[in-house]
Amino acid sequence: MRVTVKEITYYGLLFAVCAAFLYALSALVGKKITDDFASPMVASAFSILFGLIATGSVFFGTVGKEARNLSGRSWILIGLSGCASALGVSGWYLALNVTEVVVVAPIVAVYPLITILMASLFLRGIEKITKQTVVGAIIVIIGVLFVGFGT
């Protein structure tokens, strides 16, 4: 069976929407944790630790085989991705400690534009950035701000 480019894109959309839904569910669980048990930074650190243990256990076979043959470049890029994501989470919580959410939320919400900018610089030949993608991302960001301040 041949899978078309359009079908692949829609699979990607399905994965992305499911990820967004799970992140939203996680925000509700996070609210329960920070209301009743721990500060956001501690909650985040332990959630990532247990996420690592769970993910590592489930994918142990594949990861064990692949990790041995992985190039140094791949290790560095993936490691940097994890560090960048951790700095994102930490920066978000630390920013909320020193200033108000009305300042933090709009700045953090523009991250898809940063991804687009960085992708246009570092992913040339891997990823094509169109004007439509940029316009779509800007509209999503404005929509997210509306939703954020409307609830």
Place this chain on the structure above:
Amino acid sequence: MITGILLSLMAALGFGLSAVFIKASMSSVSVKTATVISLISSSAVTMVIALSLHYEEILSLAPMAFIWFILAGLITFLGGRFLNFHAISVMGASKASAVVSSTPLFTAILAVLFLGETIGFMLGAGTLMIVVGITLVVVQE
């Protein structure tokens, strides 16, 4: 105020760069392995920050807190990050980031469904814009 703005920019830069680094590595590694290795470095960074800022709090955590940490870890990382990386692998970092950034919409929907919040103008207009934006990002010739 300046510190807050700089930390917010650091957060946006971190989230933005994470997707780009992962996409750059995807030609030679599976999503499963990328998810696990990225979690190793994420865990190291956040644990160092948490231990240096909240050491006393960590020592006094209630046992029940760990059940919730495990639940959050399963949902956010075994589920969310794994699917996010799959989306980046298939659609590219820029498109996947735009779609995944719609998370607050789903949070609002869950709040309406389970916490009894009402749908006001801002939520309605925001939802419409997110749907239009995602359609523009995904449906391209």
